[in-house]
Amino acid sequence: MTKQAKWYMLTLVGKDRPGIVAHVTAALYEAGANLGETAMMRLGGNFTIMMMVQFPGSRRELEQAIATETDSLDLTVHIDPIEAHLHAHHEPDVRITVYGADRAGIVARVTGVLAEAGLDILDLESDVAGTAEAPIYVMQIEGRAREGIPALASALEIVRAEGVDAHLEPVETLVG
Amino acid sequence: MAVLDILTYPDPRLKQVSAPVTDFDEALRAFVADLEETMRAGPGGVGIAAPQVGEFRRIVIVDVSAKPKTPNHGRLVLVNPEILEWDGMVKGREGCLSVPDFTGNVIRAARIRLRAQDEHGEAREYEMEGYEARAVQHEIDHLDGLLFLDRLVSKRHDLFRRKVYAK
Ligand SMILES: [Zn+2]
Numbered sequence: 001m002t003k004q005a006k007w008y009m010l011t012l013v014g015k016d017r018p019g020i021v022a023h024v025t026a027a028l029y030e031a032g033a034n035l036g037e038t039a040m041m042r043l044g045g046n047f048t049i050m051m052m053v054q055f056p057g058s059r060r061e062l063e064q065a066i067a068t069e070t071d072s073l074d075l076t077v078h079i080d081p082i083e084a085h086l087h088a089h090h091e092p093d094v095r096i097t098v099y100g101a102d103r104a105g106i107v108a109r110v111t112g113v114l115a116e117a118g119l120d121i122l123d124l125e126s127d128v129a130g131t132a133e134a135p136i137y138v139m140q141i142e143g144r145a146r147e148g149i150p151a152l153a154s155a156l157e158i159v160r161a162e163g164v165d166a167h168l169e170p171v172e173t174l175v176g
Numbered sequence: 177m178a179v180l181d182i183l184t185y186p187d188p189r190l191k192q193v194s195a196p197v198t199d200f201d202e203a204l205r206a207f208v209a210d211l212e213e214t215m216r217a218g219p220g221g222v223g224i225a226a227p228q229v230g231e232f233r234r235i236v237i238v239d240v241s242a243k244p245k246t247p248n249h250g251r252l253v254l255v256n257p258e259i260l261e262w263d264g265m266v267k268g269r270e271g272c273l274s275v276p277d278f279t280g281n282v283i284r285a286a287r288i289r290l291r292a293q294d295e296h297g298e299a300r301e302y303e304m305e306g307y308e309a310r311a312v313q314h315e316i317d318h319l320d321g322l323l324f325l326d327r328l329v330s331k332r333h334d335l336f337r338r339k340v341y342a343k
Contacts (some may be wrong), residue, residue: 047329092269172307173269173279174244176223176314 029063117155118147200297225318236315
């Protein structure tokens with residue numbers, strides 16, 4: 001792989017079925033592409049993956065290189081040119097868990113309050129648990145507390161007062 | 177004193193099992209001093225194991241005293257360390273001087289009882305918990321050719337609390 005090959009963010013969405021990742025990555029490999037960071041998730045039974053792909057051709061050529069697979073697997077394809085900042089991870093220093101009865105606006109409310117208190121989100125996952133009649137919302141956030149952890153703790157007091165359960169713990173990364 | 181070069185993965189030597197120390201001489205103490213200087217030269221390093229600098233002997237150094245509000249024994253030189261008892265399990269985030277630009281979650285015993293010799297060959301026992309216990313377990317793994325990469329768990333891994341004892 002040459003240094004000049006461009007980086008793309010390749011996003012695939014479709015119905016989950018066995019072997020999607022293996023099929024698509026094999027096609028990418030055969031087309032001379034190189035993978036960077038990737039994340040695959042199953043969201044509500046849907047297959048979703050985002051892959052940093054380094055590829056020595058155009059966006060169109062990348063799309064064509066995997067077309068046989070994405071067509072047969074019925075995947076929606078989205079490709080964006082990106083800048084690849086590899087080897088420059090930001091480490092989280094705080095982890096926040098929020099849960100409660102599912103209700104509209106909970107993510108916006110919680111993340112809004114936390115952003116104001118200096119949280120940079122590095123990773124966010126949320127889930128709807130419980131039953132269809134009584135859904136529970138669970139959100140886990142990892143991030144960096146730009147203005148310190150006490151500022152975030154005070155911010156969480158606000159959402160707690162509104163009836164959402166929330167707690168926070170520092171992430172101490174051991175290096176040894 | 178000197179800062180030593182640190183082996184980084186995928187160097188296959190990091191998978192080597194280290195041999196017990198038998199001679200507690202000036203050469204050992206000089207090496208311990210270099211190893212400590214190497215640990216302190218890195219940003220945020222709270223522990224180091226001899227095999228990380230290519231010396232395959234059972235020597236580790238741990239010092240978590242710079243972390244606020246963390247119970248600790250200060251600077252610990254542990255030669256031929258042996259964990260006698262494990263208790264509890266805690267998930268925590270780890271990185272490694274030998275694995276640049278990656279951190280991940282690892283489950284470790286919450287409390288351990290440990291026997292080791294110091295750099296003069298004196299046998300000692302320690303009881304430790306939390307961050308210090310985690311650091312010691314991470315470093316002893318290096319002596320057995322294990323990296324934290326060998327113990328990664330998912331960030332969503334459910335942690336069932338139960339007691340674990342030495343065989
Ligand atoms: Zn290490």
